[in-house]
Amino acid sequence: MIKEEITEYPTVYDAIVIGTGISGGWAAKELCENGLKTLVLDRGRLVKHIEDYPTMHLDPWDLKHRGTKNPEDVENQKKQNKSYILGPYSKHWFVNDLKHPYNEVKPFDWIRGYHVGGRSLMWARQSYRLSDMDFEANKKDGHGIDWPIRYKDIAPWYDRVEEFIGVSGQNLGLPHLPDGKLSEPMDLNCVELELQKKLKENFDDRLLTIGRTAHKTGNTMHEGRSNCQFRNRCVRGCPFGGYFSSNSSTLPAAERTGNMHLRHNSIAYEIVYDEKKGLASGVNVIDAETREKIFFKASIIFGCASTIGTASILMQSKSERFPNGLGNDSGELGHNIMDHTSKSGASAEVEGFENLYYKGRRPNGFYIPRFRNLNTKTKHKDFLRGYGYQGSASRTNWKRNIGELNYGKDLKDELMKPGHWRIGMGGFGECLPYHDNKITLNYDKLDEWGLPTVDFNVTFRENELKMKEDMERQAIAMLKAAGFKNVVGFNAKSTPGIAIHEMGAARMGHSPKTSVLNKHNQIHTVPNVYVTDGSCMTSSACQNPSLTYMALTARAANHAAAEFKKNKNA
Template sequence: MIEDKITEYPTVYDAIVIGTGISGGWAAKELCENGLKTLVLDRGRMVKHIEDYPTMYDDPWDLKYRGTKNPVDVAKQPIQNKSYILGPTSQHWFVNDFKHPYNQVKPFNWIRGYHVGGRSLMWARQSYRLSDLDFEANKKDGHGVDWPIRYKDISPWYDKVETFIGVSGQNLGLSHLPDGKLSKPMELNCVELDFQKKLEENFDDRLLTIGRSANKTGDAVHEGRSNCQFRNRCVRGCPFGGYFSSNSSTLPAAERTGNMHLRPNSIAYEIIYDDEKGVASGVRIIDAETREKIFFRASIIFSCASTIGSASILMQSKSERFPNGLGNDSGELGHNIMDHLSKSGASAKVEGFEEFYYKGRRPNGFYIPRFRNLDEKTQHKDFLRGYGYQGSASRTSWKSGLGELSYGEDLKEDLMKPGHWRIGMGGFGECLPYHDNKMTLNYEKLDDWGLPTVNFDVTFRDNEIKMKEDITEQAVAMLKAAGFKNVIGNNPESTPGIAIHEMGAARMGHDPKTSVLNKHNQIHAVPNVYVTDGACMTSSACQNPSLTYMALTARAANHAAQEFKKNTKA
């Protein structure tokens, strides 16, 4: 596509990894630990663990506007500011929407961070396994295509990932939420324990547990990391390594091998296909600082550039063999985009418990696993699949005293006390894989580097709308059953992208005619190219997906290393 001079880099690598986020970090670690000389590319700036976390220790009084958003900064990030995790202490991780534009045929909130570590620095850390209820769902109800794997195929890789990253939580013995290698769970507070008890008393199909979070607890040793300090400042970057990120964990592990060459400011835009050999030969990049175009050769390529990033690169990678994008024989590349439903739920005031408080700022909440459409007994007549809830209870702050009819000494005393308790929860629901939920490339509107921008044509359908209604209704019902007061349901319109769980644009499947990737995450027709980020997902389930991305990546990288060693011996 780009006709400018392209310099070929002299070193030939065993592998190239595009992206350094959740998936890219794992690909780098596994490939390097298997002895492969690996070039790791990231389109963004370098971020070094600890030294490049500028707000990690800041308190509100250290911030220019005492923690409130500056309208000038907000104006630069109108899309990014729709994310609940963006604020004055984290805005430096998020892109400038005007420098990195995209196009919305239908509304889509694309939340991004372009830097080494990607969204592994910004994620909410909730880590749940998928089960065969999820891997078999498409085949059973006829939506999308069948996953080419089952739980038994990925279970040992979940084990490996959880052990390495450190996931705290509680095993429950549920078939639809498989147990894991979990460290000491964080504690529920008194109101959450009361809610847990009331759910048990009033419902026979649902339970409440502490969230499973990639925050390190317990006695296990994780090199270069210490336990979570309960600061709840994870999104800033943790100087203690208390939560998992590529920067604190997988990239240092890859670097320790001596096999990794990390190159930031490298915008990968095309994977080159060798017609004679029938494989990919390397990756073309634009140096984000110098604008130089460079071609890097390698035997294996892992695209971990995020769901939309990987799909964009594959769609730009055109050749005589693949005129519609690398590996796009099925025509499914860019289609079947999913995101989780979010924003729906309920909140309430909690009376009593005035004598109780909690220690620290727990970076985690409670979780209510899916209870809809698990079997015939739990089948819902209005929608397929299901949802889970995440939430928390906490005491309001001293600011509650400002609304009281007091002054003088009484006012001072009120401001020294915490306010009343509140509880809230929101659902994460599964989106079905619809072929016409898609992205395309816009060659009429180019970005600053001359590359096509992305058009989004994605929307939630009737199944998702009805599920959202049930999420709100059941949240209200549970809070009322617990005896909480002033229960308020919430069901605003949910725009795809806002859950930051976009996935599915290069799905796995059995058949090359209906999918892009095989059971090992290889492109069907180009077996030395692997895609292991969210683009590979065949269905979305309702669980947070990052743990599954990591497990699939570890599995694929070890498969690639074995194939590489086999071929080099032959």
């Protein structure tokens, strides 16, 4: 049983950051570098850079069952196993679904990892800016509410984040995909270059480029990190720091200041509201190991526990002033959940190029930016907003079918030769912000720490399904236009959550009557609480969202630090 008494921790901090993932690491870095004594909380175990990456150098023959999944793993991680990045090399990063249950009014695949660094260790690292087209979309087509910021407000923070994390890629001069502070791009292979050429010849509204990915390339120095080694073992944790993670980058930067106190196995469950001051006074935490309840005091609170995690904490943070959750005057807390649609696209076989190959295991693919509903000419009659594609081409290897071969020298020689080329692409589509796509707390089904579990009531609607159909059609059309063979489309069911881009639940807006957060990511009515993870998003765009989370966090943390110093000197 959880102890009912709450122990007040004697130290009073300037700031508390809840979460250590993509956004939490950035909050810790910026607050600490601004001189604030900062407590950083994570509900999971400690993960130290390099020494706690147990599979970083393993080959298939080093693992039991040669790296294939076994039934016990699947039984304990049924939801997590739906993710393409989970396997024997990475299962230790993902939660045990039996130990961390949730409830589905409608299907939702909640992919999670509870440890220091969070999903910054497991993310796909694709890093794209949102544009004014994205920030203005809600206002123009009437879905959701207007963002309280525009591209110019966040552009300098995109710059700051890209320069620190290292984003490899190519600037294109597209207004709907703003250029960035990019380092040396990775190379497209010969088949991808062929598709790039054929798109240019056959379409006037679409192009192909190498993905923009948070990997260190070129000659820029990043403390404690080396360039990407093209091992493509990223999900295991990179001992070289070749890709950006909190563990290799932002948390070490915060630690170097001497201002960070990192506390793991600390489950934040409530932000405490001071009725007299009209501000938050601190955070209630359960020690995951001892079950002790502890109250930590601070002047500033940053919610960075992931979209669902932060929303759950805010919903549990009830008081006389906020009986329905902290800052929830609008009634929008927990609503407007979004994720990107996926699992639609096409693949093909490629003839020719047998004398060509590629070097290394590039941890990246190509990107085809959005080309639907950009203007009157590209307007689609069946759906609003748009989608982009991610894909790659490669050669098959010894895993191809060898049933017709005989054992002996011919077999061995044949296995050493690369197989034929294949290419594939899949779309990521924007989800509109629907008020009734929501989460609620279930106090009848508690977790092992006595906290309410989450009920998901989220689904894709006609707009998203029509978009998915177009994703398949256009992928087929592009691969056929390139002259590739045996083109096969696919349009599988895409369950919310599986893209691992869940966002919304505590959206930004102009008014406390329609939103939870203001233009600085502060709770409208509790200004010393900031929320900067995916829960703050007002719309989803179609680009991978993590770069935006980081830029918003850096911006908000510097605003919080400036306000703190101003109040301290007043």
